[in-house]
Amino acid sequence: MTQPIISVRNLHKWYSGVHALKGVSLDFSPNEAVGLIGDNGAGKSTLINILSGAQQASEGEIFLDNQKVSIRNPRDAMDLGIETIYQYNSMVPTMSIARNMFIGREPLKFSMLGLGAMDHRKMAEESVAAIAGAGLHLRSPDALVGELSGGQRQGVAIARAMHFKSKVMILDEPTNHLAVKETNKVIDFVQSLKDLNITGIFISHNIHHVFECCDRIVAMARGEVVLDKRTTDTNMDEVLDVL
Amino acid sequence: MKRLLKIYMEKPELAALVLLVLLVVVFQVKSDGIFLNANNLRGILGILPEIGLMVIGVTILMICGEFDLSVGSVFALMPMTMAVLMADGAPFILAFIAGMAASAAIGFVNGFLTIKYNIPSFITTLGMLFIARSLTIVISGGFPPLLPNDLPNWLFTVFVGPGELFRMSFVWFVLVAVLASLMMSRTNFGNWIRATGGFLPAAQAMGIPTARVKIACFMLCSMLAGFAGMIQVLRLGSPLPSIGEGWELQAVAAAVIGGTALSGGIGAVLGGVIGAILIRVIDNGLVLSQVDANWFKFAIGFLTIFAVVVNTWLGKRAKAIKVET
Incomplete structure (x- = not known):
């Protein structure tokens, strides 16, 4: 196994008396697609929230490229190159595609103390390019995200993550609420991450989706990792058994 | 063409703008041409900035997904704070800074409590409505202090512009509206x-x-309401503790008429401005058309509901227009 890009060591998380993560340690290699599966309450969401900065671990360490890092909020995670695509996708429906692409990371023409005038032209041009790069065809970056289909929205979210040159891409149940055709697109996308040298962490309830596109399967139950194998070394029955 | 039509139908301030034009025409005809003459416009534009500035703050806060019912009380508290300080000999500029600081503090408390304890801003600011109003009366001692004579009225209330058509307050209003936009x-x-x-x-x-x-956003909203209150007091020449009562709801109505959604995320400053103008126009136009002035609130109420219904309808129609995305 190559040098891991991101590792977690002995992560614990308590929610007022509930021990949701019980000392999870995992390594993720570059250009590896890892499927993370488990039942509700297994701790996979907690693990992902910690990596994406939405929550903080009660205990434990995170390493990126062998450097210890602290992720206190989503911004920290993004600055480190960890992009997350959420189930209830991280798009504001009442805003345009271009504005959504750059929420919180707007290119500015000039600024003071982090506030300033947005560079609308750059936003429009770069979002068109990024969307085309993600294999999506949208004519206008000014269309409201609320008018897009679920698959198109997920496509824009993927384009956004790609645009910001992430090293690690977390996809948190990205195929929920999607039509079959759109789901296949997302699965193709996860497979294509490898060629781009991006680590993909794919969380899903759907064990078939995970087996279809991941190199490695990590199963969690009751806050612990209960299975961690190459996809070729295991099968669905074994995974279902441990869950 | 279709794309353009769709874009305009999705503009939430469109309905209000059409209504405004219609009403101006109706009032102009009903009042035998008095409505748009210089004297009457002077009356409308002279008072407009006071509700208008408040509406700008309320609109931005509503776009941010929150709500402020205390603006009417802050409208009175800010100038009262100034008047009390000036009665004690403080210069205008110091009193002004103190008044704005008090407004900002109220906005901060509104926002902080709302977020920290995760309570609806409706409740926090409803409480603040009573608190700020009460404070206004308490610090006035029940009897409003006299304002000094050397106030900078030239900066806020004197008539300026072509034909002395508007007051300085209107310049402030336009400036703030443009900046906020x-x-x-x-x-x-x-x-x-x-x-x-x-x-x-x-x-x-x-x-x-x-x-x-x-x-x-809470702080901005409070400060604009306080600033507007100061302008009214300078115009009236006396810090009455009762000014701005009921204005918080008029401000919300103006924002809603202008297309701002109570649920947040939708709206525009321009819409709020149009809403505020509509309210002034109706207030004035009803009188000029010799309609019983008690119909004013009826008209505002009707318009609020009507505007939302029209906006929803337009939004649906716009969605039905298929353009390539």
Whole structure:
């Protein structure tokens, strides 16, 4: 196994008396697609929230490229190159595609103390390019995200993550609420991450989706990792058994 | 063409603008041409900035997904604070700074309590409505202090412009409206406000400091209301403790008429401005058309509901227009 890009060591998380993560340690290699599966309450969401900065671990360490890092909020995670695509996708429906692409990371023409005038032209041009790069065809970056289909929205979210040159891409149940055709697109996308040298962490309830596109399967139950194998070394029955 | 039509139908301020034009025409005819003459316009434009400035703040806060019922009370408290300080010999500028600081503090408390304890801003600011009004009366001692004679009226209330058509307050109003509009459409902060109100989880997930954005909007809203109150007091020449009563609801009505959604994320400063103008126009036009003035509130109420219904309908029609995305 190559040098891991991101590792977690002995992560614990308590929610007022509930021990949701019980000392999870995992390594993720570059250009590896890892499927993370488990039942509700297994701790996979907690693990992902910690990596994406939405929550903080009660205990434990995170390493990126062998450097210890602290992720206190989503911004920290993004600055480190960890992009997350959420189930209830991280798009504001009442805003345009271009504005959504750059929420919180707007290119500015000039600024003071982090506030300033947005560079609308750059936003429009770069979002068109990024969307085309993600294999999506949208004519206008000014269309409201609320008018897009679920698959198109997920496509824009993927384009956004790609645009910001992430090293690690977390996809948190990205195929929920999607039509079959759109789901296949997302699965193709996860497979294509490898060629781009991006680590993909794919969380899903759907064990078939995970087996279809991941190199490695990590199963969690009751806050612990209960299975961690190459996809070729295991099968669905074994995974279902441990869950 | 279709695309253009769709874009305009989705503009939430469109309905209000059409209504405004219609009403101006109706009042102009009904009043035998008096409505748009210089004297009457002077009356409308002289008072407009006072509700208008308040509406700008309320609109931005509503786009951010929150709500402020205390603006009417802050409208009275800010100038009362100034008047009391000036009666004690403080110069205007110091009193002004203190008044604005008091307004900002109220906005901060509104925002902080709302976010920290996760309570609806409706409740926090309803409480603040009573608190600020009570404070206004208490610090006035029940009897409003006299204002000094050397106030900078030239900066706020004197008539200026071609034919002395408007007061200086109108210049302030336009300036603030333009700046607020630019902030919402052109700056990253405007983007954050809209994202925070539009879909909070997404804004948080993208690393926007949503709590700070909301508190900033609460403070801005309070400060604009206080500033507007000061302008009214300078115009009237006396700090009455009862000014601004009921204005908080008129301000919300103006914002809603202008296309701002109570649920956040949708709206524009321009819409709020049009809403405020509509309210002034109706107030004035009803009188000029010799309609019983008690119909004023009826008209505002009707318009509020009507505007939302029209906006919803337009939005649906716009969605039905298929253009390639």
